[in-house]
Amino acid sequence: MDWWSELWLNEGFATWVGWLAIDHLYPDFQVWCQFVTEAVQTAQQLDSLRASHAIEVPVKDALEIDQIFDAISYLKGSSVIRMLSNHLGVDTFLRGVSNYLQAHAYGSFNSCFLARENTLADLAGNATTNDLWAALSKASGKDVNTFMPGQLGVRQTRFLLTGDVKAEEDETLWWIPLGLKTNSKASGAATEALTLKEETLRDVDDGFYKLNSNQTGFYRTNYPPARLAKMGAEKDKLSTEDRIGLVADAAALAVSGDGTTAGLLTFVSNFSDETSYAAWAQVVASLVNIRSIFAENKAVADGLKQFTLKLASSATEKIGWEFGPEEAYLTGQLRALLLSTAGGQSERLSGVFRINVAEGGKEAYEAVKNEYINTTSIDGKEICLQALGRVQTTELINDFLDFQFSDKVKVQDMHSGSVALAANPQARDTLWRYIKDRWDKVHGKLSGNSVVLDRYLKNSLQKFASHEKEKDITDFFKDKDTKGFDRGLVQVSDTVRGNANYKERDEQLVLEWLQTHGYTTKQDSE
Numbered sequence: 001m002d003w004w005s006e007l008w009l010n011e012g013f014a015t016w017v018g019w020l021a022i023d024h025l026y027p028d029f030q031v032w033c034q035f036v037t038e039a040v041q042t043a044q045q046l047d048s049l050r051a052s053h054a055i056e057v058p059v060k061d062a063l064e065i066d067q068i069f070d071a072i073s074y075l076k077g078s079s080v081i082r083m084l085s086n087h088l089g090v091d092t093f094l095r096g097v098s099n100y101l102q103a104h105a106y107g108s109f110n111s112c113f114l115a116r117e118n119t120l121a122d123l124a125g126n127a128t129t130n131d132l133w134a135a136l137s138k139a140s141g142k143d144v145n146t147f148m149p150g151q152l153g154v155r156q157t158r159f160l161l162t163g164d165v166k167a168e169e170d171e172t173l174w175w176i177p178l179g180l181k182t183n184s185k186a187s188g189a190a191t192e193a194l195t196l197k198e199e200t201l202r203d204v205d206d207g208f209y210k211l212n213s214n215q216t217g218f219y220r221t222n223y224p225p226a227r228l229a230k231m232g233a234e235k236d237k238l239s240t241e242d243r244i245g246l247v248a249d250a251a252a253l254a255v256s257g258d259g260t261t262a263g264l265l266t267f268v269s270n271f272s273d274e275t276s277y278a279a280w281a282q283v284v285a286s287l288v289n290i291r292s293i294f295a296e297n298k299a300v301a302d303g304l305k306q307f308t309l310k311l312a313s314s315a316t317e318k319i320g321w322e323f324g325p326e327e328a329y330l331t332g333q334l335r336a337l338l339l340s341t342a343g344g345q346s347e348r349l350s351g352v353f354r355i356n357v358a359e360g361g362k363e364a365y366e367a368v369k370n371e372y373i374n375t376t377s378i379d380g381k382e383i384c385l386q387a388l389g390r391v392q393t394t395e396l397i398n399d400f401l402d403f404q405f406s407d408k409v410k411v412q413d414m415h416s417g418s419v420a421l422a423a424n425p426q427a428r429d430t431l432w433r434y435i436k437d438r439w440d441k442v443h444g445k446l447s448g449n450s451v452v453l454d455r456y457l458k459n460s461l462q463k464f465a466s467h468e469k470e471k472d473i474t475d476f477f478k479d480k481d482t483k484g485f486d487r488g489l490v491q492v493s494d495t496v497r498g499n500a501n502y503k504e505r506d507e508q509l510v511l512e513w514l515q516t517h518g519y520t521t522k523q524d525s526e
Helices: 004-025 031-047 062-067 071-088 090-103 131-140 225-233 240-256 261-273 277-293 298-319 329-342 349-374 378-388 394-404 411-423 428-437 439-446 450-461 467-477 486-516
Strands: 152-155 198-201
Touching (some): 004 071, 225 261, 240 261, 240 277, 240 486, 277 329, 277 486, 411 450, 428 439, 428 450
Antiparallel strands (some): 152 198
16 A cells, blocks of 8 residues: 555455455355445445545545545445456456565555446436437337337436435446346346446346346446336345345435335335345344434334334244254344344343333333443443433433443443434434533543544434434534544535435325325324
């Protein structure tokens, strides 16, 4: 690495190799499925903001270095390397890396691969294959593409969570490995890459196709609602990575307005018989985020809760409540996730603590706080902090915040509690008031390391879904010295604005979908 601008190559490659090694040593862990759920989605969430940055960026001073130790450098970097290695073939890629290392032994790793922060919204099946079909469709009022079997129109465009991409932000032409999964007769760019803004793929099997096979490409794919529903009904034809990617893409596109929440809910309705831990983790994460955004509408929040409980109930009953001594690691992970989602008393400590703090009031809260103080387990302390963030009263929320900022909690661990409080609709307003009212205390405690302060603020503030709250956050910090965490605040602003747009646009539509499918009633919304 010649200079810090190439941090992504150092850390991204190390991250990718770590996952590769675990997959080689423990193939039964199915770690690439978890990589798609955890690493890829975290990177794409940040990369969908205007305040994102290229994986390779100019670095001028130490504070700028701190701010690029983020999900873009580590997780987008490793995702881009995974995309390239899969396109070339992993063995071929590793041979190239080996040759490079031998040729440049004891030198520095230098990257000539510059990647701007972009994703692909791939409008599959729309009437955009060429000007003729578009003109005929407009004239007839019918989708002429439906008369042209075996053709698939694809188009690349920048994706932003806020859904307001400007023309000047969408001028770059990207190399997009399509990874089309269909029959072997597909021609055109099917097995190669999209290098034009728009292209038509031919000889595609209309019965089944899926772009970005195994979710190796770092981009979002937007399918028409009917195609997404069809893939949901035929999800047994999809790999676990494909199922994870489709859920994550549909959820992100619903937030931006390029897709719909109804389309997402209809798609995941088919997951009641899902058996993959990683796929369930993505389904639950997407539904939790939607419910968080609509938390102020009780009818919608309760309806989404009922939808989630019904979806998880049959899988929970099938996997059972007892942990077997010889069962696979992923089976235990899935059981813990499903029991926690269903609200059951999971044998896993985290589930027990979270549920009891949320439901048990002050007595349960004090018991978990004492456990944090007394345990010597690092994992146990993190579990306690995450559970304590589930408190439901203003008194206990403020008590937990005072506890967080006491000498009982290490500075590097404080974000664990803020993540839980921000995810708790009952707590996030109190958390923000605490930060504002005690800013000198907060800044004094965390500013010794700008990475820690940046992480704490992002985790604390990005769950809001209100334009008023976004303005309040911006106004509060406008006269503060924010050097070292200014990029993080812009990311918070983008995220909150995107959530607010989504809430205003889809709230009534989600309510109507839930009413139509029996998860809430008109009386509940009155």
